[in-house]
Amino acid sequence: MIEPIEWKPYQGEKVCVNTIIRGGKKIQEWQFYEDRVKAVPRGNAYCIGNGPSRKGFDLSLLRDTGQLYGCNALYRDILPDFIFSVDAKMTAQMIKDEVGLKTIHYAPSLEVNRDKTKMLHLIPNNPHWISGNTAFWTAGVHGHRNIYLIGYDFREYGAGELNNIYQDTPNYGERNADTIFDGWLKQFRHMIKLRPYINFTVVHDNPPEYLHHLQTGTDLGNTKVISYKELETVLASSKA
Secondary structure (H helix, E strand, O other), X not given: OOOOOOOOOOOEEEEEEEEEEEOOEEEEEEEEEEOOOOOOOOOEEEEEOOOHHHOOOOHHHHHHHEEEEEEHHXXXXXXXXXXXXXXXXXXXXXXXXXXXXXXXXXXXXXXXHHOOOOOEEEOOOOOOOOXXXXXXXXXXXXXXXXXXXXXXXXXXXXXXXXXXXXXXXXXXXXXXOOOEOHHHHHHHXXXXXXXXXXXXXEEOOOOOHHHHOOOOOOOOOOEEEEOHHHHHHHHHHHHO
């Protein structure tokens, strides 16, 4: 059974920074990483995945009414307020491109520990999910109560299809699968139960059937799916 998490301001956490074997025993060295971000939620949280369902939508429209959370190569097109990477090669490229000097760049402890530039920030209480899902996880840690998921398809559509906005580019490569990523969906469904006080809205013009069945067990009433036209209405009303 998944127990809800009581929201508390994030202060930082202890992280294992070194493991050695001495006399046949494993010895771990720990260090406290204080939260340097001190994030304060403003407006809605717009979490931007890189699924093809967001192709053609102007992400800059989101800035006036909230904070942007994105992942991986999104910075090539727009800098969100917070960006996430968990893959070592992608993280290394982002460090080379000095993404962390332009926005808040979150990564796992392994990458933070070996980052000599000190541009990286520790993913808070890392659930060890994919980078896109750590975005909405962290929006919850930051205290957001309304989270919108944009470009979260949780699947690929097959050979010859657009399966990721950045497919066939550095650190992505070909994307030819025709697969629903059940593990990614499971992470989102866990999040729904872990933070039942958050309203989650998935934006999709042609939602697959599974997006209409995000609740498992007891329906907590904290999820819905809307179109991009409906999102534009939300943005307009949020500005008013």
